[in-house]
Amino acid sequence: MSTVTVHAHEVDKHGHGHDEHHHHDTFITKYVFSQDHKMIAKQFLITGIIMAVIAMLLSVLFRIQLAYPEKSFPLLETLLGRFAPEGKISPDFYLSLVTIHGTIMVFFVLTAGLSGTFSNLLIPLQVGARDMASPFLNMLSYWFFFLACVIMLSSFFVQKGPASGGWTIYPPLSALPKAMPGSGEGMTLWLISMVLFVASSLMGGINYVSTVLNMRTKGMDLWKMPLTIWAFFLTAVLGVLSFPVLVAGVVLLIFDRSFGTSFYLSDIVIAGKVMPYEGGSPILFQHLFWFLGHPEVYIVIMPAFGISSEIISTNSRKPIFGYHAMVYSLIGIAVLSFIVWGHHMFVTGMNPFLGGVFMITTLIIAVPSAVKTFNYLATLWRGNLRFTPGMLFAIGLVSFFISGGLTGIFLGNAALDINLHDTYFVVAHFHLVMGSAAIFGMLAGVYHWFPKMFGRLMDERLGYLHFWLTFAGAYLVFFPMHFMGLDGVPRRYYAFTEFESMKQWLSVNTFITWAAIMSAVAQLLFLFNFFYSIFFGKKTTQNPWQSNTLEWTTPVEHLHGNWPGEIPTVYRWPYDYSKPGAEEDFIPQTVPFSQTMSSNLPHDFEDNEAGLEAYDKWQKENKAIEAN
């Protein structure tokens, strides 16, 4: 229904010009409270980038502490004041840094920054819709996110500092303000921020799901959708189903903190004082948290998968290998992700039988992940690879996903997790698979769709340099951490100087810190390239990568409604690259089979009898001509 109205509205608009008053964009309606999905995508992206830079700087701060635990840096005191007395980060603030780094990266960068940007940009453009199902809700989604960002960052300005119980905020640590300074106002702000964030996420997710289901253009059936759309769609479904559970957990935590309930608290004596809480269970929170938390890591990685599938296929000039298998493995991952959360809790004291069950489901999820990896490799095989920066980052994603995925097999095994749980092995694992692979997916997407967003191209050679420095840097940072974990070095330790046995890792820590600083500095290349190219980049052509998908049929100059005339009809799947018999090495989705008789295959007409007849007829005629 909404498709029809929007469509009619657009026709009307083009019939009569811009005479209706609400079509005149002011600065505020165009750049601030915009309801155009492309502008909202840019808002999400730039906010996401700013948050990523902040979170990255936080990580550099705590890396400095880990590399030089004994040394004093007067600059830190100047910058951080009471949080770094005498130039040394305090233990409590160290934990705040770790917590806020994790929170920002997981939620604000890799969930909102990634899904928010690319779902918003690509869903309407790639399914052939004029905008989201509800542009207003979409706008609200961004502004709730923005508010959540502001509140999260504002917690640096409260007296006792930001939340510091780790990004998983396990109670009782997060529930008792007496347990640590960060569990005071900082934690309150964290919780408020997350509630707003989840609201934003839900508004976005509902929009994505309904747009994909209801607003596809003519001919765009589900099996003709690009893998990006499949990934965004399943991600949105995961988000809609799992985020409310986090809110439930958070609300109960707010009750425990502020209204004296005991959902998560029991038998507590703090600072020698017996507390009145009785009957609660801290494990309950962990169940609620990880019921979101595990789907969350797939919310982070699946859009990156979708993006890299699209980019690898386009730049290999080859159809993605096993399109159906790719979709089914995404669905498999999405479904299984709901029944694996317990692998975060093997050693919490949960019933060991449950641990065994969760181990089985966890290792099953490795199968679709393996299929995806092999399909990427098969797509590259005998391709004609074009190394755009986007392509390099997509290849980098595959490399990180292999490395990080394989260590997941260790951690998913309950017997091995006993000794690896909460060590640096875990840090290495999830930084490779989320911190590196998903970020690379995001960067790949930025390089690839930059022309669509800003009408200009980013500098390729700066992109190359950025890629190689970041790629090498990330491996140098995270690879050695595995070995620290295998030596039993725990994460979230302020200093390793208290343990004789951990001192041997001090030099490795220094090395990691410098690698991290190098990688962080390398991001300046990206930031410069990104912001410079917005204004001064080379102007792009309509379809710079010679890609098949619908977004490249829209004009370079943005207009609200995406296509100036009618929305194009889709005739084929999005991966007809290098089809034998075709003149060029790509055939956009909007080209009907009747125009590409020489390259058609019987497979193209599986559910299309009329088409198959026409194909057979053409084949016969052609043979007859050849025979003559």
Next chain:
Amino acid sequence: MYSSVTNTKKEYIMAFKKILNLKTLSSAFAAMLLFATSTVMAQDTTATNFPGADDAAKSAMWTTVGYYALIVVLVGIIIGIVGKILRVYDLTLQIQGKKTINWSNVMGIIFIIFLVAGIYGALWSFFVQGNMLLPISASLHGVKTDNMFNITFGITVVVFFLTQIALFGFSFYYRNRGKRKAYFYPHNNTIEKIWTIIPAIVLTVLVITGFFTWKEITNTTEVKGDINIDITGHQFAWELRYPGKDGKLGSKKYTLVSGTNKLGIDFKDKNSLDDLAADTLVLPVNRSIRINIFAQDVIHSVYMPHFRAQLNAVPGLPTYMKFTPTILTTDMREKTGNPKFEYLLYCNKICGGGHYNMQKVVRVVSDSEYADWLSKQKPYLTDGVKKELKMAVNTQPAAQGQNRLALNN
């Protein structure tokens, strides 16, 4: 035809002119550098003017900051200049009608260099850092854990190298070389089935072995002769409680916690009366140990990596784990060649500001040494506690009735 050639030449010349503007650009940068250094110098001189050490330190700090900022700016300029040089080089090649820089080849070659360096680096890590890991397992079940680890490592490391080599190799070999067209190969059901089924089989093997290892480790039914030891975590230390002569630990309750009774031991329970406090977790070798785990304030985690043992300490949810230490501390000292070696127990769940230093020494000793050591430990029921509880010797039998209810967790 001719005119178009001159046109393109003109374009090149225009481009050259643009690049020549770089000269003015670089001189601007030079001026900036000069300015920056002079301000830094000025700061230095002002610093010497004030005798306050604080100011001097501050100024020195800003000098360092300025220094590093300058380095970053310089590197940026160098990258810019190198970029321009490359463009000039590219343009001259174009003017001369030669092939321009083939970035596809450059990237392909870097992929191969990265692959070789990566394999070398990974192997170096395996051999050098792989030798800095925990010594062999000092517990019975840990040997199984380590076997499981080795099997998993053996499988994954092969997959790791093969897939990375394929990824980088394909990236190099199938790079765009101009004329070749990609091979249209949308799917192959047989291959896809194979690489769904093979990982599935391998993972099934890992799941089954893992499942049984896990079951064996966690299947901790009480056996007679288990040595029960209580460990209680609080911010930021561990408290140990050993059973006395009766071999039984008494009950505790968090509401009984007070200044003198840190663990909230219920002294009405007869079993509590001889419970012992200890500073070091001393364990007799080759005996089944059952650690009962408690937390008073927030979640902690009892982590003993040398024994491949870990379990969280959760307030309100008492847990326990069992393991059998197999190697004496003294033997391990010999094995590791480290005369100061100690087994450790430390906290592995974020618990607050002191989380990073919440350790206990664990010592594995012979049976006789253990008995000897245990006899020297002091009971929790000190004279101070006795006084507070107004407990006389003759009240003990009265508590006997409750004893049956107070189960030894």
